[in-house]
Amino acid sequence: MQQTSTTDARWMARALELAAHGPEAGPNPRVGCVLVGPDGELVAEGWHRGAGTPHAEAAALLAAGAAAAGGTAYVTLEPCHHTGRTGPCSRALAEAGVARVVYAVPDPNASAAGGASWLGEQDVRTHSGVLQPEAEALNRTWLHRARTGLPWVTWKLATTLDGRGAAADGTSRWITGPEARADVHEQRARCGAILIGTGTALTDDPRLTARRPDGTLHERQPLRVVMGQRDLPDDARLFDDAAPTLHLRTRSPREVLTELSAREVHHVWLEGGPTVAAAFMADGLVDEIVAYVAPVLLGRGRPSVSDLGITTIADALRLEPTDISTIGHDIRITATLQENH
Structure with a gap:
């Protein structure tokens, strides 16, 4: 050597x-x-x-x-x-x-x-x-895309201390504070695409842009991607001229990633709801998780991720933390899945 x-x-x-x-x-x-x-x-x-x-x-x-x-x-x-x-x-x-x-x-x-x-x-x-x-x-x-043929997927979630992604009435704005939300926008600007499902698109009508704290747009905007069969309204904010938008009418995570790879996207920022997140996790297509954990308790409400089919602690998906940081009043935990790395 x-x-x-x-x-x-x-x-x-x-x-x-x-x-x-x-x-x-x-x-x-x-x-x-x-x-x-x-x-x-x-x-x-x-x-x-x-x-x-x-x-x-x-x-x-x-x-x-x-x-x-x-x-x-x-x-x-x-x-x-x-x-x-x-x-x-x-x-x-x-x-x-x-x-x-x-x-x-x-x-x-x-x-x-x-x-x-x-x-x-x-x-x-x-x-x-x-x-x-x-x-x-x-x-x-x-390198991940070059070696596997699929983009690297980072699943971002915002959750309470008791693992809730939304309250019982469906409201989720805002679980985390302004500093954590600003950090999310910085992370978005570093990715090739932001991905959500049609459920999130219809419920939240998000813009999915990368914005500075003053509301102005970052120079480079990621591709906005929505996956799912349902139609989206023509006046959805996703269809403004701030960034390109792609609607992929499929529920298959692998089909979505294959299409994005063909478009030379190598980093996908997954912001979908618990159902989309569970689909990617179940298919083994999440490479990294960035979790913003707020010092908030709800007691009940929508979980951060849907059923993964895990019934015993021995089958739990174990994560390897790579960074733990305090962002304002919230904690950002970055971790990779041990079985993928």
């Missing part, structure tokens, strides 16, 4: 910082590239700014010019080896005379992979796996 030097780790860490500037919800992965000369000094940097723009390697090579020759390229994802909207980065690196390519994560996309092997055939040395866990975390939803 190749050993990672302190120098390689240092430059890859910088490449990851650059990659984080890229659009998180775009169809492409976030990638950063650092070019270092034979003398060990920084030559140029670049990152991918979104679909249709130069890849990170191309951006760095353009800035470097002839100074890239004989140096090392540090890239957070294996250089692509296909021609899409832009040319293959593997070929661009070789033609620039780069002597060594260090990358963090092998490209799982079959149509783009193979760059490292081809570079080796051109006598360009390669080294993989440098800061791979950090690079995997940066692109976890994109």
